Amino acid sequence: MIIWAIAKTTMGDALRKKILQVFLVVAIGLIVMSFSFSSLSGFSTRSGAGTDLLLVKSFGMGLIALVGALMSLVMGVSLIPQEIERRTIYTVLSKPVKRYEFIIGKYLGATLTLAVNIFLMGIVFLVAVTLKAHWAVESLTATLPEMELKVSDVQVFDVKSVLGVVMIFLQFTVLSSVVLFFSVFLTPTVNFFMGMGVYVIGLLSTVTKTIAEAGEQGLTTPVIFLYKVLHIVMPNFDKYNITNSLLHSSEITNLTKYTIGMIIYSLIYSLVMMLLAIITFERKEV
């Protein structure tokens, strides 16, 4: 009950943040605009329509990922410092609220806010993709009736797109947990850049892995060791980036297994971060 009360309040507060609302509106606007994108090959051929859809899908997912990252960072960095600055934390922690309940409530609130925002962007994205596909089919059928094109031929709305959005959400649950941990002891500005650093390094996980495993010419042992540590410690955001695999016939053989694996990975990573945040916050003076 206590955790849920804190989560609900955090979400209510975050959803009213002007900057998050601006991100959401801009993202939705851009996704809607992507409806008018067309590739160089146009609609004169079947492949042209397919390329068009791919463009809309890639752009949409990329945009949701970018806005999701910004939202996680902007919201996450102020989760604890803002409570202290506004002094709301005094009235809350002077009640019978355990500190871990406060941290979990804040995290849950942030995650729910992300879920709502990503859900809204996701819905607009999926509607845009579906409409675009129908439009492409209608256009091609009109110009080239001999093609006998069907909607299914141009990859209309499919589960894979939904899965792509879910993966985006999962990666930001992890990023939020990292930023929440930092927010216990860092100022919002420093935290923003730290969080961004973690996100970028996490996205470059394949690079750090290659260097850590194979080594690079001219790199000293300590540097290689540093890459190894980075690869182990940093969240592997690259693994969530399955847009290409989803859009071009999948490189991932068992998508269900992969998704479950990523859910477990996200849960474990977030739990570890929460644990660190709780331990640190237990001794934090407010």
Place this chain on the structure above:
Amino acid sequence: MTDAILVEGLTKVYKGRMGGEVAAVNDISFSVRQGEIFGFIGPNGAGKTTTIKMLLGLLFPTSGKAQVLGMPAGDIQTKERISYLPESPYFYEHMTAVEVLDFFCRLFKIKGKERKSKIDELLQRVGLAEDANRTLRQYSKGMLQRIGVAQALINDPDLLFFDEPTSGLDPIAHKDIQDLIISLKAQGKTVMLSSHQLSDVERVCDRVAIINRGKIVRIGDMNDLLSAGRTVITIAESSNELVEEIKPIAERITVDSGTVRIYVEADENVYKILDVVRAKARLLSVVPQKQTLEDLFVEIVREVRK
């Protein structure tokens, strides 16, 4: 009976940026009895809020002992029985008064119908029933303070910490808070009141501690501390010789357009001065004055600073 608050050798040291140390609270000891209103006063930065925060478990002492209702400060079970009204309390501004109180009720795990009736009762008590569904963004400072009071009463606490509860309030709201504290005392509650409004503290508190630069410089029953009084003798048509004659036994003498005011502490000196004055000047008035908490506070703080 266990003391409501017991503090022994409590110290809070902050590390400065240049590696130095600053003792915000320095080896203080005091106790607050159950059912009393305890005033905790001091100049800005004296260590009042730091002490209260340590008692609430928001800050951790560097050394010393702090007990609240017989348990170590910060104990979660004890927090069921205490409450805190911070100076200028802030809440989530997007919420209405009902939502804010609902949130705090949930922190006490108060359920369903009980929660609703509790919220209605509190809103009535603090006079916000009419504005219950307005967001706090639209509230004045006084109204926010009333919400602060309401949240502090949710759990019907045995011990209340009030930190500057009347700061910046209009006279009506000010009086309401004073009356609330008096009614809490009548209900047998214990209140630790930190305030710069010394007339309030003098009016409602049973005992008072004065803290200055992290140290308690005076503590005691209000009546004992303020027992000392003075008499002001006002005369006219006096001479310089008369003033010089009185000076050694007067506490202070002021001269203003021919009117001389003589401040005297001891009663026997009052009679001595009156004997002298009767023959050499015209006596205008003899007014006994009770020392106020403000007088005492200013006197002590100045003395310590010297």
